[in-house]
Amino acid sequence: MEFKNIKHNKWAYRDIIGQDPLLGIFKSSRINFNNFVSGKKLSGKFKNLTLKKDxxxxxxxxxxxxxxxxxxxxxxxxxxxxxxxxxxxxxxxxxxxxxxxxxxxxxxxxxxxxxxxxxxxxxxxxxxxxxxxxxxxxxxxxxxxxxxxxxxxxxxxxxxxxxxxxxxxxxxxxxxxxxxxxxxxxxxxxxxxxxxxxxxxxxxxxxxxxxxxxxxxxxxxxxxxxxxxxxxxxxxxxxxxxxxxxxxxxxxxxxxxxxxxxxxxxxxxxxxxxxxxxxxxxxxxxxxxxxxxxxxxxxxxxxxxxxxxxxxxxxxxxxxxxxxxxxxxxxxxxxxxMLLPGISLLKKSPTSRKTFHLGELRNYGEPSVSIIESSNGIPLYKYLFNPSDKKAYLFDLKASKGEEMMIQNDSILNILKNDHHNYLKMK
The missing domain is CATH 3.40.720.10 (Alkaline Phosphatase, subunit A)
Structure with a gap:
């Protein structure tokens, strides 16, 4: 039996971008969702891979x-x-x-x-x-x-x-x-x-x-x-x-x-x-x-x-x-x-790394964003922006994997806040 997909609304990711396509945070329009997979072909660089025998x-x-x-x-x-x-x-x-x-x-x-x-x-x-x-x-x-x-x-x-x-x-x-x-x-x-x-x-x-x-x-x-x-x-x-x-x-x-x-x-x-x-x-x-x-x-x-x-x-x-x-x-x-942003778990962690994590958006006009900063695979800080109160928080991940240890460090907070805004500008 063949199952046909329903037509996809390119703004259907509404729990993140809200009802306002002008928000543009995720720039969903850069992808034609209806045809996302229809024309998929491997480019030359992918065809040069050699599969391991085992x-x-x-x-x-x-x-x-x-x-x-x-x-x-x-x-x-x-x-x-x-x-x-x-x-x-x-x-x-x-x-x-x-x-x-x-x-x-x-x-x-x-x-x-x-x-x-x-x-x-x-x-x-x-x-x-x-x-x-x-x-x-x-x-x-x-x-x-x-x-x-x-x-x-x-x-x-x-x-x-x-x-x-x-x-x-x-x-x-x-x-x-x-x-x-x-x-x-x-x-x-x-x-x-x-x-x-x-x-x-x-x-x-x-x-x-x-x-x-x-x-x-x-x-x-x-x-x-x-x-x-x-x-x-x-x-x-x-x-x-x-x-x-x-x-x-x-x-x-x-x-x-x-x-x-x-x-x-x-x-x-x-x-x-x-x-x-x-x-x-x-x-x-x-x-x-x-x-x-x-x-x-x-x-x-x-x-x-x-x-x-x-x-x-x-x-x-x-x-x-x-x-x-x-x-x-x-x-x-x-x-x-080399074309991917991720780091293989079979490779050594980079000396410095920042990973970005987004929450769904519903009513606040912009997404909640967190940034985890690590060094040599050891998490150091977590930046967390809360769109409901427009505040940014900083947590010490060396002390806890969660949000138990909030710290005040304006220098680090401002750097990560700048990373946050630059990241969204790029999208």
Missing amino acids: APNVIIIICDALRDDHISLNDYHRKTTPFLDSLSEKLCNFYNSPFHTSSCTSTFCGVISTLYGVNFEELSSTNLGIHDLLHYYSYKLSFILSGSHRSYYNLTDYYGKHIDNYFESKDIKYISPKIPASSDRTLLAYLNSTQFKYDKNEKQFMYFHVMAPHEISFKENIVYSVGNKNSKSDLINDYDNGVIQADNILRDLYYNLKNKGLLENSMLIITSDHGQALNQTKNFLHYGHGFWPIAETINIPLLIIDRQNNYRNDYSTKIDLYPTITDRCFENPEIIN
Whole structure:
């Protein structure tokens, strides 16, 4: 069955740019969204890459709204990720980033930056997704997704036209109508169906999107009681139940892929698109995501299971995944990596680095922006602009990964404030 995309409104990213296209912060008009993938062709520089003979399968699993500080793997006080905990103990090739961030606070831009290696506001029609690049080098592409990605600002436009296996959870009615379309178990049903075509001897690129912990899709095995969700404890309990559910789905996906032989030579990446605010950050109290790029909404896990484990053990951000994958798959990745803003996790961190993170815009006329400054992979400062009060804040990341330690340093603050304004001018 062929599914046709609905026509895309080039201003549909309204949660970021608001209802005012004149805002121009993201200059969405520089991209013709309707034709974004229709004319994609590899230019000469991409055709000069040499695929490694032992290039791995590349498997990315994004768990929607998963925070790095609510998984027991990272010493959270509740046992929320028993599967990941056990896997990290059993496998010597299990990498757990000490500090990883999303480029933004929503699914659309979090997925885009994963696949394209740039922040959404830097995306242009010349960018090539890692999936399309690997497809050119004979990888089979599978997008196996919980949720309705045709409705997420037409994310499917960015997934391209070369997909061998495409599944969204609402399509479960064609496979197993008894499973609710809202359930992450639809992913497993699809993998076990005859519709999923694969040959373990062919190289595979696979992207899974798991809706937990953002949405709890089945009610059994709920660990923490949740009332009417009016209290902070109710909302934290509800979120932690979702993390446990994500861990359960990760376990089932892992063993399903392993039994199919797809993990024998693979680079398995487990991460998130963004975090989730649980009303815990002073001056930025709220529930959900999409607003301020605070630690609650951009600090996310990055786990890599790979037979080579030389990944650098320091700060990284979402746009670093693309060059890391090309480093693993190609003999001469510098041909493409030199064009990317991210830093491969197989390369040393730069002496000085600033990464930019944006929140969705709703009512304030300009986006909330944060800048993380690091040196040799060690995070130093976080600049955070709040459009609701028009104030800029500075936090000491050497003391804490979050916004617990606010500091006063006008010299550093003014430099980062200037970086903030220059960054938006360029977009």
